[in-house]
Amino acid sequence: MHIHKFEKIWLIFGITTLIVFLSVIGVSAFYLGNQPPSCLATINPEKVDTTAPFDKPGLKKVEGKEWDYELVFVASAFAYNPGQVEVPKGAKVKVIATTKDVIHGFQVAGTNINMMLEPGYISEYVTTFDKAGDYLIVCNEYCGVGHHMMSSKIEVVE
Amino acid sequence: MNTESVKTVVDRRDGKLAMAHFYVAFIALAIGGLAGLLQTLVRSGKFELPSWTGYYQILTIHGVVLGLVLTTFFIMGFQLSLVSKTSGTLTDKQRKTGWIGFWTMTIGTVMAAIMILTNQASVLYTFYAPLQAHALFYLGLTLVIVGSWIDGAAIIMAYSSWRKANPGKPSPLLTFMSLVNTLMWIVATIGVAATVLFQLLPWSLGLVERVDVLVSRTLFWYFGHPLVYFWLLPAYMAWYAIVPKIIGGKIFSDSLARMSFILFLLFSIPVGFHHQLMEPGIDPAWKFLQVILTFLVVIPSLMTAFSLFATFEMFGRSKGSTGLFGWVKKLPWGDARFAVPFIGMLAFIPAGAGGLVNASHQLNQVVHNTIWVTGHFHLTLATSVILTFFGISYWLVPHLTGRVLTKAMNKLAIIQGIVWAIGMTFMSGAMHAAGLLGAPRRSSFSTYGGSEQAAEWIPYQIAQAVGGSILFLGIILMLYIFINLAFFAPKGEEEFPVGEVADQAEKTPMVFENWKLWLGITVLLILFAYTIPFIDMIENAPIGSKGYKFF
Numbered sequence: 001m002h003i004h005k006f007e008k009i010w011l012i013f014g015i016t017t018l019i020v021f022l023s024v025i026g027v028s029a030f031y032l033g034n035q036p037p038s039c040l041a042t043i044n045p046e047k048v049d050t051t052a053p054f055d056k057p058g059l060k061k062v063e064g065k066e067w068d069y070e071l072v073f074v075a076s077a078f079a080y081n082p083g084q085v086e087v088p089k090g091a092k093v094k095v096i097a098t099t100k101d102v103i104h105g106f107q108v109a110g111t112n113i114n115m116m117l118e119p120g121y122i123s124e125y126v127t128t129f130d131k132a133g134d135y136l137i138v139c140n141e142y143c144g145v146g147h148h149m150m151s152s153k154i155e156v157v158e
Numbered sequence: 159m160n161t162e163s164v165k166t167v168v169d170r171r172d173g174k175l176a177m178a179h180f181y182v183a184f185i186a187l188a189i190g191g192l193a194g195l196l197q198t199l200v201r202s203g204k205f206e207l208p209s210w211t212g213y214y215q216i217l218t219i220h221g222v223v224l225g226l227v228l229t230t231f232f233i234m235g236f237q238l239s240l241v242s243k244t245s246g247t248l249t250d251k252q253r254k255t256g257w258i259g260f261w262t263m264t265i266g267t268v269m270a271a272i273m274i275l276t277n278q279a280s281v282l283y284t285f286y287a288p289l290q291a292h293a294l295f296y297l298g299l300t301l302v303i304v305g306s307w308i309d310g311a312a313i314i315m316a317y318s319s320w321r322k323a324n325p326g327k328p329s330p331l332l333t334f335m336s337l338v339n340t341l342m343w344i345v346a347t348i349g350v351a352a353t354v355l356f357q358l359l360p361w362s363l364g365l366v367e368r369v370d371v372l373v374s375r376t377l378f379w380y381f382g383h384p385l386v387y388f389w390l391l392p393a394y395m396a397w398y399a400i401v402p403k404i405i406g407g408k409i410f411s412d413s414l415a416r417m418s419f420i421l422f423l424l425f426s427i428p429v430g431f432h433h434q435l436m437e438p439g440i441d442p443a444w445k446f447l448q449v450i451l452t453f454l455v456v457i458p459s460l461m462t463a464f465s466l467f468a469t470f471e472m473f474g475r476s477k478g479s480t481g482l483f484g485w486v487k488k489l490p491w492g493d494a495r496f497a498v499p500f501i502g503m504l505a506f507i508p509a510g511a512g513g514l515v516n517a518s519h520q521l522n523q524v525v526h527n528t529i530w531v532t533g534h535f536h537l538t539l540a541t542s543v544i545l546t547f548f549g550i551s552y553w554l555v556p557h558l559t560g561r562v563l564t565k566a567m568n569k570l571a572i573i574q575g576i577v578w579a580i581g582m583t584f585m586s587g588a589m590h591a592a593g594l595l596g597a598p599r600r601s602s603f604s605t606y607g608g609s610e611q612a613a614e615w616i617p618y619q620i621a622q623a624v625g626g627s628i629l630f631l632g633i634i635l636m637l638y639i640f641i642n643l644a645f646f647a648p649k650g651e652e653e654f655p656v657g658e659v660a661d662q663a664e665k666t667p668m669v670f671e672n673w674k675l676w677l678g679i680t681v682l683l684i685l686f687a688y689t690i691p692f693i694d695m696i697e698n699a700p701i702g703s704k705g706y707k708f709f
Binding site: 002003004006007010011014015018021022025026028029030034035036037038039040041042043044045046077078101102103105107109110112114115116117118119120121122123124134135136138139140141142143144145146147148149151153 | 212213214217280282286288289371372375411413414434435436437438439440441442445446449450453454456457460461464465468514518519520522523524526527528595596597598599600601602603604606607609610611612664698699700701702703706708709
C-alpha cells in the first residue's frame with residue numbers, strides 16, 4: 001500500500017514523539033518509582049473500624065520504615081475520619097485510606113495525592129509535605145446526595 | 159464524475175427509520191441540554207434547584223441522555239443511512255431488523271428515564287456499584303444496548319448482502335466504516351452487558367446479596383473507553399468521506415482511511431485501565447501496558463489529521479491557490495456543512511492533547527476526577543463529535559425528509575457553530591483551569607467549610623455558568639434548525655454528499671475485508687491486556703459489597 005512521502009515523514013515524527021512520551025512515563029514510573037496508587041491489599045469493608053490501622057485513624061510516627069509517619073483515613077458517606085489533621089512540614093508520610101461503604105475519592109487539592117477508595121481495598125500513597133499551609137481533602141468520586149459536603153483538611157505546620 | 163451521489167436518493171422507507179432515530183436523539187439533546195444548563199447554574203453558587211429535584215438527579219439525566227441516548231440513536235440512524243445510501247436500499251428484512259432495534263432501544267430509554275425521574279436511579283451514567291439503582295434502570299440500559307445490537311445486525315446484514323452481490327470487490331468506504339464501528343461497539347458492549355446482567359441486575363433484584371466492585375468497574379471501563387471511539391468514528395466517517403465531497407475535493411486515500419479505522423478497532427478496546435489508574439487492586443505494570451496501548455490510537459489520529467488537511471490543501475491548490483497557506487482561503491467557509499464540522503476538527507487538537515495528559519500515569523494523578531476531565535470530554539464529545547453530528551444533520555435531515563437547507567438556515571447553522579465555539583471556550587476552558595487547581599468533577603456547589611482553596615474555584619465556576627448559558631442558546635438554535643429541516647423547510651432534493659477517491663490513489667487491498675483476521679487480532683489484544691489482571695482480581699477479591707441507596 002502506497003503512503004505519501006509527506007505522510008511518512010508526519011507519521012515517523014508522530015511515532016517518534018509517541019515513543020519519547022511513553023519512555024518518559026515508563027522511566028518515571030519504573031525507575032523513579034512514580035507509580036500511581038495501586039495497593040493490592042484487601043480488607044473487609046464491614047470491619048474497617050476494628051481492623052488495624054483503621055481502628056486508630058490519624059497521624060502516627062513510625063520507626064524503621066522508609067517514611068516517618070503514617071496518616072490513616074477512614075472514609076464513609078459523607079465524611080472522613082479524621083476531619084482535620086496536623087502534619088509537620090517536610091515529613092515523609094504514607095497516606096493509608098479505605099472506605100466503609102461506597103466508592104469515595106481522596107484528593108488533596110494542590111498536591112499529587114489522588115486516590116480512589118473502593119470498598120474491600122486499601123489505598124496508599126507515599127509523599128512529602130514540603131510547603132506549610134492548609135490543604136483541602138475532597139471526595140472526587142460521586143458517593144451520594146452529600147458528596148459535595150465530604151471533605152477534610154491537612155494542616156502542614158512548621 | 160458525480161455518479162452515485164447524484165443518482166440515488168436514500169429510499170423513503172429507510173429514511174423514515176433513520177429519522178425515527180434522529181427524533182429521539184434531538185429530544186435527548188433538548189432534555190440533556192437543559193439539565194446541563196441547570197448544573198452550571200447551580201455550581202456557580204448563584205442559583206438553587208427547587209426542592210423536588212437535586213443536582214445529582216439532574217446530573218444523571220444529563221449523562222445518560224446525552225452520553226448514551228443522544229449518541230447511540232444518532233449514530234445508529236446515521237450509519238443506517240450511510241449503508242442504505244452506499245450499499246443500496248435495505249431489504250425488508252434488514253429494515254424490519256432496524257425497526258426492532260429502534261423500538262427496543264426506545265423502550266429501554268423510557269424505562270431508565272422513569273427510574274431516574276422518580277429518583278430511584280441517581281447513580282450517574284457510570285452507575286458504579288455499590289451505589290444501587292432500581293432494577294428497572296439496569297434493565298432499561300440493557301435494552302438500549304441490546305437494541306443497538308439489533309440495529310447493528312441490520313448493518314452487518316446489509317454489508318454481507320453487498321459483498322455477496324459484488325464478489326472480490328472492496329465494500330463501499332462508508333459501509334465499511336459503519337461496519338467497523340458496529341463491530342467495535344458489539345465487542346465493547348459485551349463488557350457492560352456482562353456486569354449489568356450477571357452482577358448488577360441480580361444484585362438489585364435481591365437474588366444475590368453482594369457485588370464485586372472492582373470486577374464491575376473493570377467490565378464497565380472495558381466498555382467505557384471504546385464508547386468514546388464509538389462516538390468519534392462516525393465523526394471521522396464524515397471527515398474522511400463526506401466533507402471532501404462537500405468542499406468539492408477528493409478523498410485523499412481510500413486505503414489509508416480503511417487502515418486507520420482498522421487500527422481504531424484494534425486499539426480502542428484493550429485500554430480501559432487508563433480510566434482506573436488511581437485504583438487499588440490493579441498491578442501498576444498492567445496499568446502501564448494499557449497506557450501504551452491507549453497511546454497507540456495516536457497513530458490513526460495523526461493519519462486522520464494528515465488526510466483531512468491533505469484533502470483541503472489539494473482542493474485549494476486545484477482552485478489555483480498559491481503560497482504555503484493560500485489554500486485556506488479557497489475553502490467554502492460560508493457552507494455550514496463544512497464550516498461547522500471544521501470547528502469540531504479544530505477543537506480536536508486541544509482535546510487530543512488533553513487526552514494524552516489524562517492517559518499518562520503521573521499526569522493523571524493531577525487531574526483524575528477533577529473537573530479538568532469534564533472539560534476534556536466537552537471538547538471531544540460535546541464539541542468535535544457533536545458539531546460534526548450537527549453538520550451532518552444539516553444535509554442528512556432534509557435529504558431524508560425530501561426538503562432543502564435554505565440559505566437562511568445555512569446562515570443560522572453557521573451562527574450556531576460560532577455560538578457553540580464561544581460558549582465552549584468559556585465553559586471548557588474554565589473547567590480545565592479549575593481542574594488543575596483541584597476542583598472535583600460531578601460535585602454540586604460547595605464552599606467546603608469555607609476553605610480558601612475551594613474559594614479559588616468559584617470564579618471559574620461562574621465562568622462555566624456563563625459558557626453553559628451560551629451553549630444552551632446554541633442548543634435552542636440547533637433544535638430550531640432541526641425542526642425546520644424535519645417539518646417546515648421547502649420541499650426539494652438535498653444532496654447526500656459521498657466523497658470520491660483521488661485519481662492518483664491506488665487500488666484498495668482486499669485484506670481490509672478479512673474480518674476473521676481483524677476480529678482475531680482484536681480478541682487476542684483484549685486477552686493479552688486483560689486476562690492476567692482479571693484473574694488476579696477474582697483470585698484476590700475481598701468480600702463483596704451490599705447495595706447502598708445514598709440518594
